[in-house]
Amino acid sequence: MSVKRPSLGIPQTTCERRAFLVRGIVQGVGFRPFVHRIATDLGLVGFVRNQSGMVHVEIEGLPESVVEFSIMLTSGAPPLARIESVESRSLPLLGDVDFQIKESIDSEVPSAISISPDVATCADCVRELFDPSDRRYLYPFVNCTNCGPRLTIIRGAPYDRLRTTMAIFTMCADCRREYVNPADRRFHAQPIACPACGPRLRLLTNTGQPIETTDPVCDFVAAIRNGKIGALKGLGGYHLVCDARNNSAVSELRRRKHRDQKPFALMVDSVDEARRYCEVDSAEAALLRSPRRPIVLLRTRQDDRAETVAPSIAPSSLNLGMMLPYTPLHHLLLSAVESSILVMTSGNRADEPIAYDDDDAIARLENIVDLVLAHDRSIHVRCDDSVVRSIDGVETLLRRSRGYAPEPLSLPIALALPTLAVGGQLKSTFALGHEKRAVLSHHLGDLNHFSAFEAFERDIGLFEAVFETRPACVVHDLHPDYASTTYARRRAAEQSLRLLAVQHHHAHIASCMAEHSLSGPVIGVAFDGTGYGTDGHIWGGEFLVADYQGFERFAHLRYVGLPGGDAAIREPWRSAMAHLIDADCQSPALIEHVGHDAARTIYQMVSRRFNTPLTSSMGRLFDAVAALLGIRTTVTFEGQAAVELELLASQASPDHAYPFELDMELDLNRRTCFSIDTRPLIRAILQDISDFAERELIARRFHSTITDVTKRICHKLRTEFALEQVVLSGGVFMNSLLSIEVAQQLSKDGFKVYRQHLVPCNDGGISLGQLAVAAASYPGP
Numbered sequence: 194m195s196v197k198r199p200s201l202g203i204p205q206t207t208c209e210r211r212a213f214l215v216r217g218i219v220q221g222v223g224f225r226p227f228v229h230r231i232a233t234d235l236g237l238v239g240f241v242r243n244q245s246g247m248v249h250v251e252i253e254g255l256p257e258s259v260v261e262f263s264i265m266l267t268s269g270a271p272p273l274a275r276i277e278s279v280e281s282r283s284l285p286l287l288g289d290v291d292f293q294i295k296e297s298i299d300s301e302v303p304s305a306i307s308i309s310p311d312v313a314t315c316a317d318c319v320r321e322l323f324d325p326s327d328r329r330y331l332y333p334f335v336n337c338t339n340c341g342p343r344l345t346i347i348r349g350a351p352y353d354r355l356r357t358t359m360a361i362f363t364m365c366a367d368c369r370r371e372y373v374n375p376a377d378r379r380f381h382a383q384p385i386a387c388p389a390c391g392p393r394l395r396l397l398t399n400t401g402q403p404i405e406t407t408d409p410v411c412d413f414v415a416a417i418r419n420g421k422i423g424a425l426k427g428l429g430g431y432h433l434v435c436d437a438r439n440n441s442a443v444s445e446l447r448r449r450k451h452r453d454q455k456p457f458a459l460m461v462d463s464v465d466e467a468r469r470y471c472e473v474d475s476a477e478a479a480l481l482r483s484p485r486r487p488i489v490l491l492r493t494r495q496d497d498r499a500e501t502v503a504p505s506i507a508p509s510s511l512n513l514g515m516m517l518p519y520t521p522l523h524h525l526l527l528s529a530v531e532s533s534i535l536v537m538t539s540g541n542r543a544d545e546p547i548a549y550d551d552d553d554a555i556a557r558l559e560n561i562v563d564l565v566l567a568h569d570r571s572i573h574v575r576c577d578d579s580v581v582r583s584i585d586g587v588e589t590l591l592r593r594s595r596g597y598a599p600e601p602l603s604l605p606i607a608l609a610l611p612t613l614a615v616g617g618q619l620k621s622t623f624a625l626g627h628e629k630r631a632v633l634s635h636h637l638g639d640l641n642h643f644s645a646f647e648a649f650e651r652d653i654g655l656f657e658a659v660f661e662t663r664p665a666c667v668v669h670d671l672h673p674d675y676a677s678t679t680y681a682r683r684r685a686a687e688q689s690l691r692l693l694a695v696q697h698h699h700a701h702i703a704s705c706m707a708e709h710s711l712s713g714p715v716i717g718v719a720f721d722g723t724g725y726g727t728d729g730h731i732w733g734g735e736f737l738v739a740d741y742q743g744f745e746r747f748a749h750l751r752y753v754g755l756p757g758g759d760a761a762i763r764e765p766w767r768s769a770m771a772h773l774i775d776a777d778c779q780s781p782a783l784i785e786h787v788g789h790d791a792a793r794t795i796y797q798m799v800s801r802r803f804n805t806p807l808t809s810s811m812g813r814l815f816d817a818v819a820a821l822l823g824i825r826t827t828v829t830f831e832g833q834a835a836v837e838l839e840l841l842a843s844q845a846s847p848d849h850a851y852p853f854e855l856d857m858e859l860d861l862n863r864r865t866c867f868s869i870d871t872r873p874l875i876r877a878i879l880q881d882i883s884d885f886a887e888r889e890l891i892a893r894r895f896h897s898t899i900t901d902v903t904k905r906i907c908h909k910l911r912t913e914f915a916l917e918q919v920v921l922s923g924g925v926f927m928n929s930l931l932s933i934e935v936a937q938q939l940s941k942d943g944f945k946v947y948r949q950h951l952v953p954c955n956d957g958g959i960s961l962g963q964l965a966v967a968a969a970s971y972p973g974p
Contacts, residue, residue, distance in 0.1 A: 210239070210253040210284040213266065217277035218307040218600065219248045220352035223338035224274050225294050226380040231265045233375070238289040243297035243351035245661055246307065253289055273309055273339065273484075275600065277630070294381065297351045307632075308344050308352060308659065310596050311428050311576065313486040313519035315340035317378065322521050323528070328367065333410070333522040334392050334570065338382040340484070344599055344635075345429045345574050346384060350659055354383040358571040365390035392570035394522075399424075399562050401555040410522070413566040414529040421563040422446050424540055424554065428520055429576030429595050429635070430547035431540030431554045433561060438532050440503035446536065447505060449561040451543045453829040456507035458488045458514045458578065460537040462527040467491065467515050469500040470534070476586040485596030486519035490582040502534065509825075511840050514580065519596075522566075539577055546638050546648040549575040574655060575648065576635045584929045585936070590953050591927055593622070594636040599656070602631045602951060602961060605710045606741065606968035610691065613653065613664035614963035615677040617697065617956040619831065621645065623653055623677075624960035625662045631707075631964050632660055636957060640676040650680065666691040666971060668963040670700070672725035695966045697724030697959065698732055701922035702739045704962030705954070709947045713740030715918040716910045716944075718903055718935075720925035721955070722762065722812030722831075731755060733810030733923070734869070736906045738914055741969030748867035748906045750814060751775075751856070754805040756798040765816035765834045766826040770795040771805075772817045776872040778879055780821055787826065811899070811925050814871060818895050821878060822888050832924065839928045842892035847934075850897040851877040855905070867909070869902055900934045907939060919944045924955035 215224070220243050228241040228250055237254040252262055267276055314322075318335045321327040329335045336342070349356040364372060368387055371379040379385050386392060396409040406412045413423055420442045423434045433450065435442040437459050447453065461467050464478045471491035473481070480489045490512050493499070507513055516537070518524045527533055539547045540558055548554035549572040555565065580592040590597070604626060612626040621637040634652060638645035657663065669681035671694045678694075685692040695703075701724075702717030717737035726732035727746075734750030754771040761767040766787050773780055774796060784792045798805050812835065819825045819834035824841060828834050854870040874895075881891050907919055919939055926932045926948065936946045952958035 207256075208254055208286060209256050209259055210251065210286050211259050211263070212282050212284050213250040213252075213263070214280040215248045215250065215266070215276060215278075216246060216307070218273065218275040218309050220308070220350075221343050221383060222273035222309050223271040223378075223381070224248055226338065226375055227269070227271050227274075228266070229292060229294055229375050229380075231262060231269070232292045235262055237262060238292050240289075240293040240295045242295035243353065245350055251284065252292075253286060271339070273312060275307070277307070277601070297353050307601050307630075308347060308350070308599055310485065310598060310600055311343050311345050312340045312596070313484045313517075314521050314524065315484070318521065319524060322524060329387055331525060332386075332388050332391070333394060333520070333525055333568070334384075334386045335521045336382065336384050336386070337378045338380065339378065341382075341384045342428055345572050345576050346570070347659060348573050350661060352383065357383055358573050359384050359386070362386060362391050362570075392568050395567045395569065397555075397565040397567055399555075399559050399564060401552075401565070404564065409566055410525050410529065413564065414526060416564055417530065417535070422449070422561065424558050424562040424565040424567075425522070425526075425537075426551070426554070426565075426567045426572075427522070429572060429574070430549040431558065432537050433540050433558070434526075435536045436530075436532060437502045437506060437534045437536045440505055443503040443505045443536060446538075446561070450538075450541075454508045454833065455830040456510050456512070456514060457536045457538045458516065459502065459506065460516055460518060460523060460527065460535050462518060462524075462533045464517070466533050467517075470494060470502060471513055471515065474583070474586075476583045476588075480581055480583060480588055481515065481517050483596075485579065486516055487579040487581045487596055488514040488516045490514050490580065490591070506536070509837055516578065545642055545644045547575055547577045574635070574652070579636075582929065584948075585933055587950055589948070589950055591955065591957075592620070592636045593633065593952055593957060598635040599632045599660075602633065602708070603710070604629045604631050604965055604968050605707055605712065606965065608964070608968045609971045610665040611662050612666040612668060612964060612967050612971075613657075613662075614668040614960040614967065615653075615670075615681050616960035616963070617670050618672070618675040618677060620953070620955050620957040621649055621677065622957050622960050623649065623656075624964050625656055625660055625664070626964040626967065627660075627662055631961055632656070633952065633960060646676050646680075649677070664690060666693060666967060668693045668695055668967045670694070670725065670959070670963075671696045671727070691971070693967055693970055695963045696727060696744070698735045698737065698923070699739060699744045700959040700962035700966065701954070702737055702744070702920050702962065703741055703965040704952060704958045705920045705922045705947055705949045706739075706741065707961055707965040708949055708951050711918060711920070711947065714738055714914070714916060715740070715920045715947075716907055716916050717744065717920050717922070718907070719923045720811035721923035722810055722925075723808075726809075731806055731808035731810060733808060733812055734814065735809065736867075736910065738910065738916065739920075741965050745864065746866055747910055748855070748869060750809040750811060751868045751870050751872070752807040752809055753813075753871070754799040754802070755808045755810070755813060756795045756805045758804060758806055761813065762816075762828075762831070764827050765813075765820040767795055768813040768817040769820035769826075771799055772814070772871065772875050774799050776875040778876055780879060780882075782823065782882075783821060783826075786823070811923070815925065817875075818878060818892070821875075821882065822891060824888070832927070835925070835928065838892050838895075839930050841889050842896045843930050845887070845889035845893035847897060848890055848894050850901040851894055853898060853902055867906065869906070874898055896931055896934065899931060900938055903935050904938050904942065907944060908942070911944070917943065917945055918947065920947045922949060922954045922958075926954045
């Protein structure tokens with residue numbers, strides 16, 4: 194596309210020519226059309242084109258226009274663009290006569306690519322969707338430069354239609370006119386489509402056989418209204434759909450999906466609809482409406498006017514995960530469903546990766562769904578929904594995936610080598626690092642499942658190809674038995690790559706430090722369930738003095754047995770028994786509940802240290818207290834006991850804390866380390882239980898105790914090391930009550946407290962920390 198150069202009426206020697214190389218998320222977000230508009234408005238000539246990892250611009254014209262262009266280039270960029278850097282240099286005049294959008298070229302020198310996340314349907318496209326006079330009326334694939342698929346359809350870089358799954362759809366004349374018109378918002382919108390030339394819906398049986406229909410959406414909705422369970426092909430994979438107010442349908446979905454109690458995500462058509470069921474403040478409303486469209490955890494309304502969903506949506510939980518529609522198809526579905534609320538959960542069984550390939554989806558979901566609403570636009574990169582909650586009015590990511598990944602993050606130290614960080618075992622993500630840029634993958638699931646590990650390997654290869662990164666170094670967790678560790682070691686050996694192991698909790702702290710560009714050293718508070726320690730024990734209640742180069746363990750929870758190892762994670766009563774044995778106490782109620790034989794077995798295991806590794810885990814302490822209070826003795830999903838303990842505690846007002854003690858010991862390096870003795874805490878909880886104190890109050894006192902423990906250790910660290918910066922990380926800090934109380938109390942005492950928001954504080958964020966440690970270990974120029 195070109196436009197003729199206006200007559201300048203001045204000699205060419207008064208003009209100047211300048212080149213700009215713009216890096217960041219500048220492909221697939223309307224950046225070239227934006228450059229075209231400002232250049233022509235200013236009477237400049239030259240060209241703009243995509244190159245690998247950047248946009249290349251050359252302009253020629255009056256010096257004052259060139260200056261104004263350089264200002265507008267960064268100040269008025271499209272809303273989805275993220276400019277990371279702009280390089281500029283003078284060039285000899287060429288005397289161009291117009292401004293062109295040139296064909297993309299591949300750079301001879303690979304550079305880090307930035308690709309926009311998938312973006313929710315914009316307001317303009319929604320208006321067209323429901324406008325009977327528009328040629329895209331009720332078309333479920335309407336999109337423009339400001340919205341629609343990005344990551345999930347890309348096959349290669351630079352981002353052009355021929356390198357996406359839209360390449361098989363030839364534009365009709367009308368779409369072509371919009372695509373080449375600089376004044377149109379679909380100017381160079383790569384996924385552009387319409388009913389005449391774009392993807393089409395297909396209604397299928399659960400075995401993949403076509404169902405004859407003139408209106409697939411209407412017939413699919415009719416089935417959902419009648420209590421059926423459907424599979425819906427979305428942006429990054431398949432969803433399982435049913436009526437959220439039909440308890441029979443929801444219960445049947447649980448049975449078929451093998452998901453006993455973990456809450457289902459819901460989709461509603463508006464914030465007002467969400468407010469019928471949940472409390473929604475302004476910050477939460479903004480998250481729901483965000484173009485990223487995450488699942489937002491909301492507290493259910495408890496007043497008499499509240500609407501209710503099926504009880505089996507979220508058993509034993511006061512929170513609901515809600516999101517607004519983010520594709521045209523979602524808008525069409527919700528406009529046709531009378532209740533305007535649907536279950537919209539990942540299309541998988543249990544903790545498998547979300548299904549995204551059509552044949553695989555039919556094979557995996559056949560016994561779960563009654564019918565399938567699919568389409569013929571292929572998904573090349575699977576991408577599950579993101580999950581967030583508002584803590585202290587600030588967006589906090591619990592799962593970073595669709596809408597966020599693969600937006601790059603900045604590293605505080607440049608990497609000398611292109612680096613792959615493979616994360617951990619649970620809530621798996623990996624990250625690619627190039628110089629000071631980190632690209633985190635979407636959520637992949639738990640690598641305990643072979644299908645998740647297969648997805649992990651496939652998507653690493655896909656990201657390396659799309660982002661043009663060939664790692665020279667691989668970073669992994671210290672745990673020798675993680676699937677990600679095995680992968681890293683094998684690949685490093687096969688390809689002669691550098692290999693670096695990073696301790697789990699060091700990676701947690703480094704991840705939060707990197708997000709806030711801290712240099713360290715800092716006080717690192719890492720609370721989670723499981724992390725392999727340098728002494729071979731299972732860590733999880735740790736106080737570190739850390740920077741990117743290393744850490745010193747200053748304090749930790751007292752070691753307690755973990756009878757049965759991983760079995761104790763699924764059965765919190767085992768951790769409760771271990772803490773009772775450690776404190777030389779008994780809980781007749783717990784023993785009665787689990788049975789005397791089971792309790793006797795645990796006693797023997799702990800006493801003989803048979804299959805009972807030692808742990809300092811804060812997550813297991815939360816589990817133990819939940820079991821002692823009779824909240825949860827077994828769990829069906831990770832963190833269930835701790836979540837329910839937090840919900841119970843949130844129903845009581847702040848009260849006094851329980852006692853604890855600090856014992857001094859020597860670590861493996863003969864350095865002083867404090868052990869936080871939890872035995873007084875356990876005894877005090879048992880006393881409250883025997884005194885018939887309310888469970889809500891006991892739960893709140895327990896949370897206050899953990900806050901007091903954190904304050905006391907941080908004060909000791911400040912006295913000894915003169916440190917003021919405190920970094921909070923680890924999955925336990927997904928607990929909003931604990932996170933807020935700890936941050937408030939430490940801030941009141943003059944500490945500067947940092948929590949994670951851009952990446953999860955759970956294991957979904959440790960790949961960023963691994964990259965940051967690698968950058969310090971092998972620093973660049």
